[in-house]
Amino acid sequence: MTNTQIALIQIDNYGPWTTTPEPRREVDLQTLQSRLYADVSQLVGNREGYAFFARFDNLVTVTNGLDREAHRLIQTSLANRYPVTASISIGVDPLPIEALGAASRGLQEAGSAQDSKRREILSGEPLSEDDRTDEDLQIAHFDVNNATEKYTDELNEFDTFINIEQGYAELMRHMRMAHDSLSFFVGGDNVIAVCSGMDKSDYHETIEHVRDAVDVDLKVGVGRARTAQQAGMEAKHALEECRENGSLVELGW
Ligand SMILES: Nc1nc2c(ncn2[C@@H]2O[C@H](COP(=O)(O)OP(=O)(O)OP(=O)(O)O)[C@@H](O)[C@H]2O)c(=O)[nH]1
Numbered sequence: 001m002t003n004t005q006i007a008l009i010q011i012d013n014y015g016p017w018t019t020t021p022e023p024r025r026e027v028d029l030q031t032l033q034s035r036l037y038a039d040v041s042q043l044v045g046n047r048e049g050y051a052f053f054a055r056f057d058n059l060v061t062v063t064n065g066l067d068r069e070a071h072r073l074i075q076t077s078l079a080n081r082y083p084v085t086a087s088i089s090i091g092v093d094p095l096p097i098e099a100l101g102a103a104s105r106g107l108q109e110a111g112s113a114q115d116s117k118r119r120e121i122l123s124g125e126p127l128s129e130d131d132r133t134d135e136d137l138q139i140a141h142f143d144v145n146n147a148t149e150k151y152t153d154e155l156n157e158f159d160t161f162i163n164i165e166q167g168y169a170e171l172m173r174h175m176r177m178a179h180d181s182l183s184f185f186v187g188g189d190n191v192i193a194v195c196s197g198m199d200k201s202d203y204h205e206t207i208e209h210v211r212d213a214v215d216v217d218l219k220v221g222v223g224r225a226r227t228a229q230q231a232g233m234e235a236k237h238a239l240e241e242c243r244e245n246g247s248l249v250e251l252g253w
Contacts, residue, residue: 002197003136004096005127006182007071008103009040009059009078012085012119032082033057039081043074050139050192050228052184060100060182062194062228063090064136067126075120090124095180096194138195138224139231140181140203141239142171145217147189164189167216174209192232195222203249219243223252 011017018024033056041051044061047070051061063071071088079085087110091102103124111118127136144151144167151160168191172183175193179202183193207218219242223234234252241250 001094001135002096002138002195003064003092003094003127003131003133004062004099004194005064005066005090005092005136006096006099006103006194007044007061007063007066007088007090007124008100008107009061009074010087010089010107010113011036011057012087013114013116014057014084015114016116017084032084036078036082039078040074043077045229048227048229050194050232052186052192054184060184062137062139064127064132065227068122071126072122075122079120085120087118087121088123089121090126092125092127095196096182097176097180100182132226134226135224136226137228137231138197138222139228139235140193140195140198140220140222141232141235142183142191142193142218142220143239143242144189145219151189163216166214167191167210167218170210170213170216171206171218174206174213178209179206192235194228198222200249200251207248219248221250221252 018029037053040059044051047066049061049063049066051059054060075086075088087107089103089106091099093099093102106123110121151163168185171191175181175183179196179198181193181195183191186192203220210216210218221235221238221242223231225231238250238252
């Protein structure tokens with residue numbers, strides 16, 4: 001059984017900050033957001049976690065193995081680097097969507113995202129060391145088949161982007177609705193999903209669903225481990241096996 005630990009990182013009172021005392025230059029906001037993602041990716045990644053940019057003002061991170069102190073350190077480090085602060089809320093559940101739900105509630109109960117008094121909340125309890133297992137995380141790495149030949153080398157970049165994003169939109173919705181799992185676009189033609197205890201037939205069914213709905217062909221490698229990076233690396237190796245065997249689904253265990 002999986003046991004996913006999600007930490008939701010939310011910039012405090014960001015909406016008002018972007019327009020006070022007057023609207024800030026969009027290029028500066030874009031720069032801040034992409035740097036914040038880079039820093040969070042490294043701060044969480046150095047501790048074996050994964051970070052996803054999501055909407056940039058709300059970042060979803062997978063932090064199995066990080067205790068409360070490690071989350072506090074990340075929060076402090078962000079406050080020292082940026083003109084904004086962030087709140088962090090931790091949720092743990094066998095189902096990734098429920099873990100994120102618990103993390104989201106932790107912030108919502110502490111106040112609005114646009115409440116100037118709600119600052120640097122740290123809520124929720126991480127998994128205790130005794131409760132951790134080597135099967136806590138299931139990570140799937142999805143990839144569009146022959147994206148280069150079919151899209152990149154054939155279409156203009158915007159039409160390529162539409163095809164890839166349509167595949168992603170259908171995949172993320174299906175994984176959330178049918179499998180309680182969280183999928184994130186990570187660049188190129190790749191989507192990484194934090195999954196519930198899905199089996200091989202669930203992945204075949206998902207790939208078939210996306211093909212039928214939007215005519216985008218996927219393959220997927222899946223890994224299982226106690227940290228996101230170990231599971232993610234196993235998934236990448238499994239994806240290489242798909243490439244070698246021509247298979248659509250490979251489990252790394
Ligand atoms: N984030 C991320 N992006 C990747 C990774 N591998 C490839 N990409 C991106 O995906 C693009 C397409 O690469 P591939 O998926 O290898 O190419 P392809 O044409 O789809 O070929 P096949 O996957 O073998 O069917 C690359 O230009 C990268 O932007 C990865 O492991 N992580």
